[in-house]
Amino acid sequence: MSSETLTRPRAEAPRVGGPGAKPRLRGQIASQAFLIIASVLWILPILFALYVAVRPYSDTRKYGYVSMPHHLTFQNFRDAWSQSDMAHFFWNSVLITVPAVVIVLALASGVAFVLVRVNVKVNVALLILFTAGNLLPQQVIITPLYRIYLKIPLPHFLADSGLMYNSIFGLIVVNVSFQLGFCVFVLSNYMRSIPGEMYEAALVDGAGLWTRFWRLTVPLCRPALAALATLLTTWIYNDFFWAITLMSSGDKRPVTSALANLQGQFVSNQNLIAAAAMIAAIPTLVVYLCLQRQFIAGLSLGSSKG
Numbered sequence: 164m165s166s167e168t169l170t171r172p173r174a175e176a177p178r179v180g181g182p183g184a185k186p187r188l189r190g191q192i193a194s195q196a197f198l199i200i201a202s203v204l205w206i207l208p209i210l211f212a213l214y215v216a217v218r219p220y221s222d223t224r225k226y227g228y229v230s231m232p233h234h235l236t237f238q239n240f241r242d243a244w245s246q247s248d249m250a251h252f253f254w255n256s257v258l259i260t261v262p263a264v265v266i267v268l269a270l271a272s273g274v275a276f277v278l279v280r281v282n283v284k285v286n287v288a289l290l291i292l293f294t295a296g297n298l299l300p301q302q303v304i305i306t307p308l309y310r311i312y313l314k315i316p317l318p319h320f321l322a323d324s325g326l327m328y329n330s331i332f333g334l335i336v337v338n339v340s341f342q343l344g345f346c347v348f349v350l351s352n353y354m355r356s357i358p359g360e361m362y363e364a365a366l367v368d369g370a371g372l373w374t375r376f377w378r379l380t381v382p383l384c385r386p387a388l389a390a391l392a393t394l395l396t397t398w399i400y401n402d403f404f405w406a407i408t409l410m411s412s413g414d415k416r417p418v419t420s421a422l423a424n425l426q427g428q429f430v431s432n433q434n435l436i437a438a439a440a441m442i443a444a445i446p447t448l449v450v451y452l453c454l455q456r457q458f459i460a461g462l463s464l465g466s467s468k469g
Contacts, residue, residue: 216240216438223434239438243425247439251414252421253446256400258331259417263338264395268388270339271346276376278347279354280362290351296344305408308337312409329411337409338399346391353387354380389457396450418443 215228217235226233243249274293278286312328322330357380365375381388403419410416422443425436451458 212437215434216441220432220434239434243435243439247421247425249421252418256417259334260400263335263399266339267342267346271350274347275350275354276380278351293344293347333409337405357383386457389454393454393458397447
């Protein structure tokens with residue numbers, strides 16, 4: 164062994180802890196604690212509603228809502244289903260939600276494609292217009308919108324009343340109008356992340372505008388469309404404001420309005436209402452579970468190219 168080998172300094176092993184190790188560890192602990200607290204605060208109202216739903220009204224009336232249960236039952240769920248005629252109102256929600264979601268996604272994908280891939284001078288102005296529409300509160304335009312709905316006639320196969328007011332078609336139109344801007348904004352950002360070389364290659368192969376949209380862009384936007392479909396289904400299905408203000412017939416309203424049918428004039432059975440609310444939340448949970456993988460993939464809209 165040479166003297167050079169003996170005198171060569173040994174490489175120091177990397178230190179496990181350093182000056183910045185403790186602050187990083189504290190930051191991780193603080194972030195984890197914050198996430199746990201936020202999750203508990205988010206889930207707590209749902210768990211409390213479920214707890215109230217499985218208690219009989221006589222139990223809560225005697226001991227209070229915040230008390231230990233003396234008896235648990237699923238009778239509130241059976242009564243809520245039968246007394247509020249929830250099957251009928253579920254069907255009304257389907258008639259409103261499904262067409263609205265399909266129309267919004269179809270229009271938004273087409274508009275976003277034109278704004279991103281078709282060179283028109285007003286593209287930026289149109290995108291700003293669609294985005295600005297999301298900043299308008301619904302309550303601001305309710306009075307003029309209500310008066311307009313009373314004056315717009317519709318054929319009887321679209322509305323029994325012959326007007327936009329008090330019709331399922333009217334609710335579909337207003338939901339499409341208010342959700343379209345957000346979807347155009349999201350899809351346009353997602354489509355910008357698609358490499359332009361793909362469109363150039365398709366154009367060389369002779370693909371027309373419709374082919375580039377339907378056979379190239381739409382399949383690549385499937386995660387974004389699935390994520391938006393999940394969000395739109397939740398928002399439109401849970402809508403209560405438009406159904407109350409733009410519809411007068413109780414039998415045409417969606418399931419969120421069916422909960423109001425369980426309210427008494429003088430006494431409210433909150434256990435029954437909590438059970439009905441749990442039943443009404445099932446469809447949105449099913450939609451999320453079915454589109455969970457696509458929804459999670461769509462959370463990173465436009466974050467990567469290709």
